[in-house]
Amino acid sequence: MTKGMIQPLESFRLAQYAVPIRCFLCDAENTIDAELCSHCLAPMALAHQAADQDIRPQMIATVGASSAGKTVYLGMLMDMLSRLPSRVRVVTRGAFSITLQQxxxxxxxxxxxxxxxxxxxxxxxxxxCQLRRPDRREPAELIMPDMAGEAILEEIDHPHTYRVIGTFLKKSAGIIALADAISLREGHHTHDYFTMKLLSYLAELDKNPKTGWCQRPVAVVFTKADQCPACVEDPVGFARAHATGLWQQCNERFARHRFFATSVVGAVGYSRSMLDGQIDVPLRVEPRGVIQPFEWLLDEVIQQEQSK
Ligand SMILES: Nc1nc2c(ncn2[C@@H]2O[C@H](COP(=O)(O)OP(=O)(O)OP(=O)(O)O)[C@@H](O)[C@H]2O)c(=O)[nH]1
Ligand SMILES: [Mg+2]
Ligand SMILES: [Zn+2]
Known part of the structure; x- marks a missing residue:
């Protein structure tokens, strides 16, 4: 026998679905409880958080081929920023913003x-996150995703495959382009070609001579510098010698660019596993040159914003 029960309809709840929430990135309309944008898959939390702020967040893209070191760099950057209150005070927005660092x-x-x-x-x-620096009155509000290198390459080769990447790169105020210094020094050009493709893609994405990519700041960062001291001593010379195409493209197409070198670990050991083959083992965490590219880019982005 089925027991009779009263089920309240609560149809007033449907009313909130009549008001769409626009995705922060692509502007597509989503329902109030959507976690990811149905059009581009960006987190809808960004739209909810941005709606509560007075300052419009700036977007900064960290890009590079697969294994360039994006995840390690971004995670360490956020960790270092959160531990240097005398240099910068970071307030993360939403618990999800801490996962990368963690x-x-x-x-x-x-x-x-x-x-x-x-x-x-x-x-x-x-x-x-929000960044406050002692030398600046206004805080900066930033959004930075850790995207997969393979997905970025796919979007560059076949635009609109990953809408979230295309939209994000179009709207980003500046870019940190990472390239593996060890692989460049050894003459493998994957990272060189990737960055050249990316810069060509960006230059075509927004050609406006005043607000387009030709005027936006580009920080080219050579990663894994612990294994490649030459790129620390002279990053521009390293670019000229080992990533010539990239160096030329930066000089010709991007008015505001700078070369940096960074490393997160001090030494790497190796272990062997039956399943994965050789595995890199970080022996010492010894970050070098992690904050400098970011600080330079942030200063450039703020300067650009103020000149508008
Ligand atoms: N020697 C050295 N190796 C590093 C350093 N940072 C990263 N690596 C190596 O580079 C590999 C890839 O780093 P990730 O940060 O995962 O690379 P990614 O760019 O996020 O790659 P995708 O997620 O595939 O796009 C690591 O597994 C390490 O072996 C570093 O500072 N020094
Ligand atoms: Mg990664
Ligand atoms: Zn969207």
Whole structure:
């Protein structure tokens, strides 16, 4: 026998679905309880958080081929920024903004590198934070995702495959382009070609001579500098010698660019596993040149914003 019961309809709840929430990135309309944008898969939390702020967040893209070191760099950057209150005070927006830092630092503490980022945008970590610096009155509000290198390449080669990447790159105020210094020094050009493709893509994406990519700041960062001291001593000379195409493209197309070198670990050992073959083991966490590219880019972005 089925027991009779009263089920309230609560049809007033439907009213809130009549008011759409626009995605912060692509402006598509979504329902109030959507976690990810149905059009581009960006987290809808960004739209909710941005709606509560007076300052419009700036977007900064960290890009590079797969294994360039994006996850390790971004995770360490956020960790360092959160520990330097005399230089900058960071307030993260939303609990999800801490996951990247937590995953990276957690892995390094276990003497491992974080896992390769999944290609699916719904599995990426996004950071939304506010930065206050003692020398600046106005805080900066930033959004930075940790995208997968393979997905970025796919979008560059076949635009609109990953709408979230295309839209994000179009709207970004500046870019940190990472390239693996060890691989460049050894004459492998994957990272050189990737960055050249990316810069060509950006230059075509927004050609406006005043607000387009030709005027936006580009920080080219050589990663894994612990294994490549030459790129620390002279990053421009290293670019000219080992990434000539990239160096030329920066000089010809991007008025505001600078070369940097960075490393997160001090030394790397190797172990062998039956399943994965050779595995890199970080022996010492010894960050160098992590904050400088970011600080330069932030200053440039703020300057650009003020000149509008
Ligand atoms: N020697 C050295 N190796 C590093 C450093 N940072 C990263 N690596 C190596 O580079 C690998 C890739 O780093 P990730 O940060 O995962 O690379 P990614 O750019 O996020 O790659 P995708 O997620 O595939 O796009 C790591 O597993 C390490 O082996 C560093 O500072 N020094
Ligand atoms: Mg990654
Ligand atoms: Zn969207």
């Amino acid at each position: 995953t990276t630092v957690g892995a390094l503490a276990r003497r491992a590198f974080p896992e390769k980022t999944a290609s699916e945008p719904d599995r990426w970590n996004w950071v939304h």
